[in-house]
Amino acid sequence: MSSGSLLDLAKSRQPADRERLLLAIADLCDAPHAGDVMKSGAIQALLSSIFMSLVVEAERDIRRRLSEKLAEADWAPNALVNVLALDDIEIARPIIAGSPVLKDLDLVRLLVEATIEHQIEVARRPNLSQAVVGAILEQAEPAVLTALAGNPTADLSQADMEELVEAARQIAALRTPLSQHPRLTGQLAKRLYLWVGLALRQGLADRFRLDVAILDEALAASINEGHYDIVAVPASEAQPRTARDGEREAMERRLIDKLHAAGQLRPGYLIRALREGRLGLFAAALAVLGRFDQSHVQATIDSDRPELLALACAAVGIDRSVFPDILEMTRKLNDGRPGGGSEGAAKAQVAFAPVTPEVAGAAFRQAARSLSAA
Structure with a gap:
């Protein structure tokens, strides 16, 4: 089809003509030197002016075909590619998997705004950068972590591998892909060995x-410790006993300090701690991440002001969309506190105003001091 015909179709407001235009442009993708043609100023201007409305109105089948045609095109308009990436997953999948137009910021936005299915496709995308890997680890969504573990081309650092192996303690689906991962080291394999089934143990060995x-001795000791919830003591004095609260808090603080010193303590760890039912670990991690007084964090968690917890979370980089889950899990683990009900939860969203984390942190410290003094 000639450029004149394309322009005629572009001027038409008839639905059939608009769909014919999309199909014609899709067919041009298969033509020799299509990229050179599409990069010309006139064609780019045409695409930018008509594509958005066309794609929104087009039938699903046409959007899917367009997505497949544009998946590897480096000349495709950025706005169009991002719209297709947020479409139904069957339409979005080719774009997320291969479009060179999608940059790190686009992929991170998908991790925040799109469905779990879209996030999984992001985690499977070849040659993921450290920035995108870090965003996946921060969110700590089990299905997305599992997809990342199964992506051997992702730019995973040793610290990232350690975080995934540690997550495998609770997320069984991670164990098989991690046991086969090319970046798994012998040291990490020893840790993973303790949490996998017999077949995977043999493969690791x-x-x-x-x-x-x-x-196997370490595995037996680990099972025994988990069964009795004991604190490590010399063998001559060892006996099953429940760890006292003070001892548990000290152990949790040592773990947080160790992760922080190694640069592995990230906002996503807060969500993981709550999912594991470890409220004390959550409080300790939040205090260290935000450089808060831990007594202020604990007073906030026990208060009837969820907006203060929201301020603390905003200060350490937690996204507004994630906070409702954090609040719900905290309340379940803490007898309904922080209180305030649904009205308090709605009020807490105000804490995620467009201010810097530093401002949110300062506001939390001031409010928490007043709360503790009350």
């Missing part, structure tokens, strides 16, 4: 030449 006898 063969791959890394692990000393199975020693690891």
